[in-house]
Amino acid sequence: MSSDTLLSVTGLKVHFPIKRGVVFDKTIGHVYAVDGVDLEIRRGETYGLVGESGCGKSTLGRAILRLEEITDGSVVFDGEDLAPLRGEALRRRRQDLQMVFQDPLSSLDPRQSVQSLLVEGMKAHGLTADKEATRARLRELMAAVGLPEAALSKYPHEFSGGQRQRIGIARALSVNPSLIVADEPVSALDVSVQAQVINLLESLQESLGLTFLVIAHDLAVVRHISDRVGVMYLGGLVEEADADSLYATPLHPYTRALMSAVPIPDPVVEDTREQILLTGDLPSPAAPPSGCRFHTRCPWKQAERCDTERPELRVVEIDGVPASHRVACHYAEQIASGKLQPHQVEPELVVPLEAEVPVDLGP
Amino acid sequence: MSEPLLSVRDLKVTFTRQGAEPFHAVDGVSFDVRPGQTVGLVGESGCGKSVTSLAIMGLLPRRGNSVSGQVMFEGTDLLGLSDKQMRERRGRDLGMIFQDPLSSLNPVVSIGVQVAEVVQRHRQVSKSVAMEEARAMLDKVGIPDPRRRLREYPHQLSGGMRQRALIAMALACRPRLLIADEPTTALDVTIQAQILALLKDLVSESDTALVMITHDLGVVAGMCDDVNVLYGGRLVERNMRHDLFAAPAHPYTNGLLGSIPRLDSARGEPLDPIPGSVSDNLPWAESCAFAPRCPSAAPDCLASSPELVPHGGGGTDGEGALRCFHPVVPAEVAR
Ligand SMILES: Nc1ncnc2c1ncn2[C@@H]1O[C@H](COP(=O)(O)OP(=O)(O)OP(=O)(O)O)[C@@H](O)[C@H]1O
Ligand SMILES: Nc1ncnc2c1ncn2[C@@H]1O[C@H](COP(=O)(O)OP(=O)(O)OP(=O)(O)O)[C@@H](O)[C@H]1O
Ligand code: SF4
Ligand code: SF4
Ligand SMILES: [Mg+2]
Ligand SMILES: [Mg+2]
Numbered sequence: 001m002s003s004d005t006l007l008s009v010t011g012l013k014v015h016f017p018i019k020r021g022v023v024f025d026k027t028i029g030h031v032y033a034v035d036g037v038d039l040e041i042r043r044g045e046t047y048g049l050v051g052e053s054g055c056g057k058s059t060l061g062r063a064i065l066r067l068e069e070i071t072d073g074s075v076v077f078d079g080e081d082l083a084p085l086r087g088e089a090l091r092r093r094r095q096d097l098q099m100v101f102q103d104p105l106s107s108l109d110p111r112q113s114v115q116s117l118l119v120e121g122m123k124a125h126g127l128t129a130d131k132e133a134t135r136a137r138l139r140e141l142m143a144a145v146g147l148p149e150a151a152l153s154k155y156p157h158e159f160s161g162g163q164r165q166r167i168g169i170a171r172a173l174s175v176n177p178s179l180i181v182a183d184e185p186v187s188a189l190d191v192s193v194q195a196q197v198i199n200l201l202e203s204l205q206e207s208l209g210l211t212f213l214v215i216a217h218d219l220a221v222v223r224h225i226s227d228r229v230g231v232m233y234l235g236g237l238v239e240e241a242d243a244d245s246l247y248a249t250p251l252h253p254y255t256r257a258l259m260s261a262v263p264i265p266d267p268v269v270e271d272t273r274e275q276i277l278l279t280g281d282l283p284s285p286a287a288p289p290s291g292c293r294f295h296t297r298c299p300w301k302q303a304e305r306c307d308t309e310r311p312e313l314r315v316v317e318i319d320g321v322p323a324s325h326r327v328a329c330h331y332a333e334q335i336a337s338g339k340l341q342p343h344q345v346e347p348e349l350v351v352p353l354e355a356e357v358p359v360d361l362g363p
Numbered sequence: 364m365s366e367p368l369l370s371v372r373d374l375k376v377t378f379t380r381q382g383a384e385p386f387h388a389v390d391g392v393s394f395d396v397r398p399g400q401t402v403g404l405v406g407e408s409g410c411g412k413s414v415t416s417l418a419i420m421g422l423l424p425r426r427g428n429s430v431s432g433q434v435m436f437e438g439t440d441l442l443g444l445s446d447k448q449m450r451e452r453r454g455r456d457l458g459m460i461f462q463d464p465l466s467s468l469n470p471v472v473s474i475g476v477q478v479a480e481v482v483q484r485h486r487q488v489s490k491s492v493a494m495e496e497a498r499a500m501l502d503k504v505g506i507p508d509p510r511r512r513l514r515e516y517p518h519q520l521s522g523g524m525r526q527r528a529l530i531a532m533a534l535a536c537r538p539r540l541l542i543a544d545e546p547t548t549a550l551d552v553t554i555q556a557q558i559l560a561l562l563k564d565l566v567s568e569s570d571t572a573l574v575m576i577t578h579d580l581g582v583v584a585g586m587c588d589d590v591n592v593l594y595g596g597r598l599v600e601r602n603m604r605h606d607l608f609a610a611p612a613h614p615y616t617n618g619l620l621g622s623i624p625r626l627d628s629a630r631g632e633p634l635d636p637i638p639g640s641v642s643d644n645l646p647w648a649e650s651c652a653f654a655p656r657c658p659s660a661a662p663d664c665l666a667s668s669p670e671l672v673p674h675g676g677g678g679t680d681g682e683g684a685l686r687c688f689h690p691v692v693p694a695e696v697a698r
Contacts, residue, residue, distance in 0.1 A: 191619060195624075261552040265583070
């Protein structure tokens with residue numbers, strides 16, 4: 001691990017037991033939410049994690065903050081493995097890693113003013129000893145996220161969605177973290193407000209030298225704010241690259257399909273671009289397909305290896321593709337050169353996870 | 364040019380609550396839809412898209428609101444019909460698809476029975492014929508193994524498959540007009556792409572008129588012939604798809620385009636957002652509601668309310684329209 005690496009995740013697995021029975025005590029299977037992820041985040045960069053609903057993005061983010069029990073693997077932050085940390089040692093470490101949620105205020109006490117919300121977090125890490133300094137810090141935080149000082153005495157319900165997100169960011173910043181994990185920070189916002197918050201995150205990163213892990217399902221948003229992007233599918237990373245390289249030469253069939261599905265607000269582009277339409281749905285993470293997890297939907301799937309051998313994230317030798325661009329596909333080279341062509345895929349039936357748990361359908 | 368199938372004229376929906384000021388959720392909206400045409404209604408949260416569609420379909424709550432204007436469907440004003448007449452229309456001529464398929468499907472009735480019921484409500488056919496038609500509909504909307512799916516319940520389907528089932532139900536009565544309110548907003552993009560492709564095929568095959576409601580200008584760019592941009596309950600700009608994106612004339616439309624991170628544009632440039640939020644709006648009655656957020660706002664924008672006037676060549680019917688005193692000039696167009 002080089003010294004400019006802030007976070008290094010190796011072989012990370014988070015499996016949730018599926019319990020069944022009268023008192024829910026029998027484990028009948030697992031949800032393989034995160035199933036073997038390696039990634040490194042450098043100091044001062046924004047790493048974007050993108051993928052569709054249920055692929056394990058939030059679980060990965062929460063596991064890094066040790067908000068989920070880690071089944072296997074390590075999370076090394078600034079040289080220290082977080083996985084074995086417990087109790088007070090973990091609590092102290094958390095000051096360095098903060099999280100921003102989709103709606104950061106929905107889970108907070110509506111009777112608490114913004115000021116007391118912010119002070120609460122700072123107090124927990126002993127940052128409020130000096131009253132005058134605390135007050136100055138609060139003013140500084142408000143200015144940093146673009147809110148008037150008067151906002152400090154208001155309550156969560158008095159703010160619009162974008163303002164609430166600014167408060168969530170201020171709360172994360174208040175304890176001087178070095179890494180911020182932002183889980184869908186703009187997906188609940190209208191586009192005009194979304195753009196304001198994206199600009200805010202970018203300018204904060206520049207002025208404070210923060211490191212970000214941004215989790216989002218919107219590839220256009222992720223590409224815009226990230227230096228590097230990891231694409232997740234069913235609990236694993238399938239491709240990782242600099243944002244520009246990923247866009248210029250997407251190598252994994254799933255990335256290509258995802259990219260071609262993102263609508264672009266330009267009729268000229270929309271009328272002419274080629275779409276790779278995937279058939280079928282995301283398979284259940286409780287019963288992931290064998291071999292390459294994408295093989296049930298992959299238009300390039302081959303008879304050999306795809307359904308038997310899980311591809312590793314690897315560097316490929318393709319003209320114009322840098323070594324920092326890695327992909328988990330057995331046939332990436334042949335697909336990139338056009339030697340292998342896509343074919344029709346018969347959609348497979350997928351039973352949603354909820355349906356496997358019996359529900360009471362009433363009389 | 365064919366006659367409009369649906370003509371909405373000066374539609375107003377006002378919510379009245381005791382003790383509160385009347386709230387004009389939809390404030391004089393007019394647009395046309397022709398057979399085989401897709402017309403978009405776009406705008407951000409709360410601009411009145413869903414209320415417009417509910418008013419057209421006669422699905423607003425019975426109390427607490429007043430509706431005025433005209434909703435002409437083949438010469439009949441739908442606003443003048445009784446509840447019973449509207450119910451008949453809804454399963455026969457008018458279909459609707461909502462954002463959340465689970466809330467519009469009955470959880471305790473199998474998919475097959477739900478689709479077959481729609482078929483039977485509108486045509487005198489036997490149960491088995493209706494069921495066979497239901498199977499054909501599921502097949503048509505791309506549900507794999509449709510015969511087996513007929514016996515299953517909504518919770519046993521994924522989100523994308525539920526939305527397909529709902530589309531199958533809406534189409535089972537062969538509507539002439541289909542209103543889709545954010546039909547793909549709750550779905551992943553790869554599934555969204557499948558559903559949008561399906562809707563496009565259906566429109567071109569059957570000459571159905573489609574009203575597409577969405578907040579996503581990307582979806583509009585790929586789907587809609589005519590686009591209506593709403594702000595604060597009023598139409599602020601209408602144009603044909605290509606003209607609207609190439610030369611947005613309303614500062615709000617332009618601001619939306621500047622706010623969207625595009626997958627295909629150069630990185631590293633900050634976005635150009637619209638400042639503030641809809642909570643800053645002024646009342647339309649005496650001003651331009653958008654003025655507090657508008658980069659082109661001038662004193663006249665605060666002193667009087669801009670009218671909707673014909674604009675450009677836009678609109679398939681030559682009825683492009685704009686509500687602004689100081690339209691965007693080419694040099695100001697986003698990107
Ligand atoms: N506490 C839990 N117990 C059991 N299963 C869980 C738990 N948390 C998440 N899961 C499951 O793990 C999988 C991954 O979930 P996760 O929330 O990480 O996905 P995501 O990529 O963040 O999706 P989204 O885009 O919908 O937020 C899903 O199938 C989810 O249902
Ligand atoms: N039953 C109701 N009673 C009172 N106000 C309502 C009612 N339904 C909607 N409104 C208000 O009318 C306005 C328009 O709502 P509408 O649902 O049409 O917005 P929308 O454009 O569909 O937004 P979104 O993108 O969030 O779905 C909103 O301000 C909303 O709060
Ligand atoms: S390994 Fe095979 S199935 Fe997987 S993405 Fe590559 S070609 Fe497709
Ligand atoms: S009327 Fe004035 S305030 Fe309203 S959009 Fe036009 S320029 Fe802006
Ligand atoms: Mg999530
Ligand atoms: Mg709506």
